[in-house]
Amino acid sequence: MKGGEDQAAFSNPAFVERLRTGDATAIEAVVHAYLPQVLRAARGAGLDAQRAQDVTQSVFLTFIQSLGRFEGRSHVRTWLFGILYRKLSETWRSVKRENRADDIDDVMENRFAPDGTWARPPRAADQATLDAEIRTHLAACLDEVPQRQRVAFLLREVDGFSTEEICNVLEVTDTNLGVLLFRVRNRLRECLEKRSLKG
């Protein structure tokens, strides 16, 4: 990712104005900079290769159609990923329910004694063993994670989005994002530990 340079150049008011007026060179620069990242995020969200390509194309066409409304208040990447997230959400049924009580919260509570110390501490293992176990099981465990938690996790860990940027994309508060990240990380850790113990 050329990240830094593009991020700064695309925030320039003159560039934003070129985008707003449909300047093909400016649009091409954005497409070139972010298409691989959007495609990877669509794949990361669990879509198969063909559907990820279809959604990516649709994201950019919507982006281009809506440029007249783009005011540059958020970064162009945030705007693009917001479109992607809304398109992904349309394909999910359970998003609205995800904010309610989550069984991973009970799993975590049961890990602790009433005095707040670990009752069932994380399994201790050396780095090489953990690396190998995570490599073996991570893809399968990611598939078990609710979609919105999964997107939050990947935007954070893989795409390196800031808290503010993820909150804008997912339209959540930073407290909500904290809950999503807490749940997804614990869900993945629990899944990996369980699968590793099974062998």
Add this chain to the structure above:
Amino acid sequence: MLKCHEVSRLAASEEIARAGLWRRMEFRLHLMMCRHCRNYVRQVGLIGAAARRLMGTAAEDAQAVERLEAEIMEAVRKSDDSDSGAHRYPH
């Protein structure tokens, strides 16, 4: 004094990054003393690093990227030819 329960929450939610100096010091001190919490925080970090490797190596189809870019820019050019100024693109 922070307990393990709170330390795990501060770490996994990333709330610790926005916490005040005193809380961050308590957090660090707790990790120095508690191997279970050190294991927990290390494992959370390893999972993030593994996700970066997994997605980085996931078949990022260069041909698909090239084709999609070409298709999108073709739509932009066609629209410019047929409708200068007002931007309408097919879904």
